[in-house]
Amino acid sequence: MASGGIPTPFMGTGVKQDLHLLCNKFISMGSNRIRDFADVFRDMHFETILHYRLNPAECLEFTEYLLQHAAMYFGKVNEVGAFRAFKERLFGVYVCYALYNLQPVDHVCQIPVTAVQFEELLEFQKSLEVEKLLEPIAALKMLILKKAFRIKVFQSTYDPATHKKYLAEEELPYFNKIPVEPFSSVTKMLSSDIMTELSFIHGVYTEAKQKLGLSDTLTGLKSPLHEIKGIVEKYKEQFESSPTNPEISSAPEETAGSSRSTLRSKAYAEGLKHTRQRRHLDPNMEENFKHLTARTFGDIAQECLDDNDAQVPIPIDRPVRQRRRRKTTTVNPEELLDDNALAEEVLRNEYAARIKPEIPEDSLGGKVGKQGTSGVARIRAPKRANAKLVEVKREQIPQTSAPITASQIDESFTSPANKKNRKSASVVEVKPRISDEWANKLHAWHGQVEATDKHLKKLTSQIKLEVIEDEET
Amino acid sequence: MDRKFNSDEQWYISPLLNLATVKEEMLEVRELGEVIIDRTMDDFDSKTEKEHEMEMWKNSLSYIQGVTEEESLEAIEEVSNLDMFLEGSSDVQTRRFEDMKGDRKFLERSPLVSHKHVISREKTMKTSRQRKSAYVTSLKYDKYMLNAGANTSLFHPQCSILEKCEDDIVLIVDALMPYNRELLSSELRSSRLLKPMTKFLVRGDTLLSDLRQKFVCQSDTIVPLENGLELDPPNLDNATAVRFPSSFIFVHDTFYVDMPPNAIDISHPIRNFMLHREIYDPVEACSMEGVRIIDLKLRLGQPYIFQHSGNCEHLLVFHDLRLLHESDPWGIDKYPFTLYEKGNEKKCDICKKGHVEFVVERHELLPNTYTHFCRTCFQEFNYVHGVKTHSFIAWPYTELQTGEQRGWPFGDFEQEDD
Numbered sequence: 001m002a003s004g005g006i007p008t009p010f011m012g013t014g015v016k017q018d019l020h021l022l023c024n025k026f027i028s029m030g031s032n033r034i035r036d037f038a039d040v041f042r043d044m045h046f047e048t049i050l051h052y053r054l055n056p057a058e059c060l061e062f063t064e065y066l067l068q069h070a071a072m073y074f075g076k077v078n079e080v081g082a083f084r085a086f087k088e089r090l091f092g093v094y095v096c097y098a099l100y101n102l103q104p105v106d107h108v109c110q111i112p113v114t115a116v117q118f119e120e121l122l123e124f125q126k127s128l129e130v131e132k133l134l135e136p137i138a139a140l141k142m143l144i145l146k147k148a149f150r151i152k153v154f155q156s157t158y159d160p161a162t163h164k165k166y167l168a169e170e171e172l173p174y175f176n177k178i179p180v181e182p183f184s185s186v187t188k189m190l191s192s193d194i195m196t197e198l199s200f201i202h203g204v205y206t207e208a209k210q211k212l213g214l215s216d217t218l219t220g221l222k223s224p225l226h227e228i229k230g231i232v233e234k235y236k237e238q239f240e241s242s243p244t245n246p247e248i249s250s251a252p253e254e255t256a257g258s259s260r261s262t263l264r265s266k267a268y269a270e271g272l273k274h275t276r277q278r279r280h281l282d283p284n285m286e287e288n289f290k291h292l293t294a295r296t297f298g299d300i301a302q303e304c305l306d307d308n309d310a311q312v313p314i315p316i317d318r319p320v321r322q323r324r325r326r327k328t329t330t331v332n333p334e335e336l337l338d339d340n341a342l343a344e345e346v347l348r349n350e351y352a353a354r355i356k357p358e359i360p361e362d363s364l365g366g367k368v369g370k371q372g373t374s375g376v377a378r379i380r381a382p383k384r385a386n387a388k389l390v391e392v393k394r395e396q397i398p399q400t401s402a403p404i405t406a407s408q409i410d411e412s413f414t415s416p417a418n419k420k421n422r423k424s425a426s427v428v429e430v431k432p433r434i435s436d437e438w439a440n441k442l443h444a445w446h447g448q449v450e451a452t453d454k455h456l457k458k459l460t461s462q463i464k465l466e467v468i469e470d471e472e473t
Numbered sequence: 474m475d476r477k478f479n480s481d482e483q484w485y486i487s488p489l490l491n492l493a494t495v496k497e498e499m500l501e502v503r504e505l506g507e508v509i510i511d512r513t514m515d516d517f518d519s520k521t522e523k524e525h526e527m528e529m530w531k532n533s534l535s536y537i538q539g540v541t542e543e544e545s546l547e548a549i550e551e552v553s554n555l556d557m558f559l560e561g562s563s564d565v566q567t568r569r570f571e572d573m574k575g576d577r578k579f580l581e582r583s584p585l586v587s588h589k590h591v592i593s594r595e596k597t598m599k600t601s602r603q604r605k606s607a608y609v610t611s612l613k614y615d616k617y618m619l620n621a622g623a624n625t626s627l628f629h630p631q632c633s634i635l636e637k638c639e640d641d642i643v644l645i646v647d648a649l650m651p652y653n654r655e656l657l658s659s660e661l662r663s664s665r666l667l668k669p670m671t672k673f674l675v676r677g678d679t680l681l682s683d684l685r686q687k688f689v690c691q692s693d694t695i696v697p698l699e700n701g702l703e704l705d706p707p708n709l710d711n712a713t714a715v716r717f718p719s720s721f722i723f724v725h726d727t728f729y730v731d732m733p734p735n736a737i738d739i740s741h742p743i744r745n746f747m748l749h750r751e752i753y754d755p756v757e758a759c760s761m762e763g764v765r766i767i768d769l770k771l772r773l774g775q776p777y778i779f780q781h782s783g784n785c786e787h788l789l790v791f792h793d794l795r796l797l798h799e800s801d802p803w804g805i806d807k808y809p810f811t812l813y814e815k816g817n818e819k820k821c822d823i824c825k826k827g828h829v830e831f832v833v834e835r836h837e838l839l840p841n842t843y844t845h846f847c848r849t850c851f852q853e854f855n856y857v858h859g860v861k862t863h864s865f866i867a868w869p870y871t872e873l874q875t876g877e878q879r880g881w882p883f884g885d886f887e888q889e890d891d
Contacts, residue, residue: 009590009593013587014586014587049587052575052591056614101558102558104572132539135551138548145634147634147799151502151796152794152795153773153794154487156487157792157793158792159645160790
């Protein structure tokens with residue numbers, strides 16, 4: 001029964017291979033006796049093939065499948081049409097006898113055989129009588145006496161509901177396959193009805209053209225079928241005249257098994273080659289998370305010094321060019337040595353190229369993250385932008401030492417000029433150093449200044465209104 | 474229909490078979506096998522079956538020309554020793570399925586390829602219960618009733634060397650779930666289609682009418698209930714099986730029409746439709762009475778049609794054609810033999826405990842269109858002191874496996890026939 005959309009493994013996988021292996025081992029022996037077959041059977045622990053079943057339903061189905069494939073050795077020809085050897089058919093009798101009698105007594109399955117197989121088995125029994133091999137005859141007669149055979153019409157059950165999708169396909173090693181003749185499919189296609197019809201239509205079309213007096217345009221026209229045949233003959237001649245005939249002849253034999261299952265088995269058999277991913281070049285991801293690693297103040301200072309050196313435009317270009325030249329020189333010998341190594345080198349270069357633009361951001365991020373530390377403050381000293389801030393602080397120091405009188409404060413706030421505003425801004429920076437008493441006064445005066453500015457804005461707006469009214473009048 | 478299906482090109486469809494001819498050919502082959510052995514016996518009562526078996530075995534070998542009695546005895550002695558196939562000491566005659574679970578330690582180092590796949594299969598099934606369930610349900614005999622009721626004897630070694638069954642063929646007939654409405658998009662998945670409703674084992678001598686009588690479908694049990702009187706026993710005279718007694722089985726190119734009382738030939742419009750279209754081959758129609766399975770010409774694996782109760786259509790698939798064996802059920806009266814029957818037991822949607830007896834349609838208080846009720850919940854939810862309080866339509870729900878026991882129309886139908 002088809003499962004609910006889930007791929008399910010086939011319960012009979014491996015049966016053909018086990019039977020084939022057992023058959024080969026028995027054939028390699030030089031004896032036809034059942035005791036020698038039993039020795040091989042026992043050495044392979046073949047009785048355990050009926051074990052490890054989940055439930056009686058699986059046991060029955062597996063046994064039926066096993067016996068059906070064991071009974072296929074009765075036939076004169078195998079699955080691909082080649083004649084079976086005498087000992088192969090003898091193996092079929094022995095293995096069916098053994099497996100049928102080793103079934104559990106509470107779930108017995110008869111041997112499913114087709115009418116043709118059973119008939120061939122009876123003919124084989126006659127040949128056994130001629131050679132006076134009594135043991136296989138006795139085994140066969142016992143099976144018939146026990147009514148062990150269940151005669152069917154076809155090997156297939158023709159039950160569409162039990163069609164299954166298997167996870168794995170069975171491939172027998174060293175199994176006989178019909179060799180494919182070169183150009184057989186093309187020859188078959190050329191002799192098909194479609195090509196014959198095409199040739200006939202072309203003939204009728206050509207005759208019609210000639211009757212209409214258009215034969216001049218058809219002097220060089222040929223039938224497509226003739227062209228195809230010419231091409232095929234050309235390639236046949238090349239194929240026959242080529243000096244590497246044995247090598248080419250092996251190719252059709254390989255293509256004999258070029259079914260979907262064969263391709264799948266080949267794909268699974270070969271070892272997959274995985275290319276290394278970019279993230280595997282740096283397993284610890286150190287380059288992407290440099291700012292997370294612990295660094296000393298000395299390292300940070302050293303980086304700042306390096307950055308200052310890097311600001312010079314000329315030194316930046318030179319090391320980049322030198323690096324590129326070095327890489328190009330090393331690529332050539334690696335190509336000759338190993339392709340995988342070359343691929344890894346290319347991936348490494350590509351990854352490194354992608355990482356480079358992120359380095360300044362990391363460094364900036366690192367600085368921003370550690371802005372409050374004393375080490376960063378020390379590092380800021382050499383930069384020019386920071387120098388301005390330091391200078392401002394130096395100018396403010398002597399003012400704080402001198403006492404400030406009320407008149408000086410009033411003078412500073414009475415003048416609304418831009419320049420004086422700047423001075424007041426600079427004085428504002430000194431707020432934390434003023435005493436509480438003066439800080440309160442300063443705050444009150446600052447409020448008064450704001451109130452005065454607002455009053456001024458109102459007056460200016462009134463002036464504009466008066467001007468507009470005068471113009472209207 | 475063969476031309477419509479392109480049957481000759483399908484992998485799951487067999488060539489056209491004349492079952493009578495196939496039966497004769499298989500019987501001839503079986504007789505050839507019986508010729509080489511001697512089943513005659515003397516002193517039936519004084520010997521056990523094992524002794525009879527050994528005697529027949531010796532007699533069968535003694536018929537070979539040029540073979541002495543001593544040689545035959547030696548060969549029998551060699552072959553009859555089944556312990557040579559086993560590594561340890563074990564009684565082959567008494568081993569049961571539970572005794573053959575196998576050694577887990579040996580499984581890992583087994584040289585057999587099958588055992589390697591057993592390990593991988595077990596790993597696959599351990600990942601989830603769903604995978605294990607999918608694997609178990611995909612088995613062929615999972616649908617067979619191996620350990621239930623009267624069918625327990627199936628596939629047991631009940632045959633004897635002294636018995637001889639009748640000369641007949643055996644097929645399995647699958648009646649699939651009906652397609653009596655337009656399928657939803659979720660139902661068109663391949664895993665949802667081709668689900669068998671019943672599986673029958675039929676013999677060649679089984680009448681087609683007997684097969685038709687064995688088909689039990691829920692569509693036959695649809696009975697409309699009177700508004701406000703849903704709690705009263707339903708009127709079985711209004712069942713669809715009684716109102717629409719016509720049915721037919723279409724196999725290959727013939728409509729086998731069932732003609733019980735009050736029935737008409739419902740295949741006539743279909744045949745008329747097919748007659749006016751060149752894509753269909755000519756078809757015939759005849760009565761189902763007196764037609765046996767052996768008289769059919771069919772293809773294994775091809776879906777055929779069984780239509781009944783108006784528009785309820787079941788696909789019929791014949792497969793597993795073989796000769797009757799001594800291990801099959803004996804007696805023509807046991808056929809069609811039920812191998813599998815899909816049950817439709819459901820629990821109440823309200824209490825999750827009681828068996829469903831009513832299907833409520835378009836209830837004004839319920840969000841879903843169809844709701845299944847047991848009798849207790851149906852009465853308490855919809856009636857106050859026996860008075861219907863809400864607007865809904867109710868239908869009786871029948872569990873198929875107990876339908877015959879409750880006296881549903883099948884029994885009445887048979888009585889009417891009598």
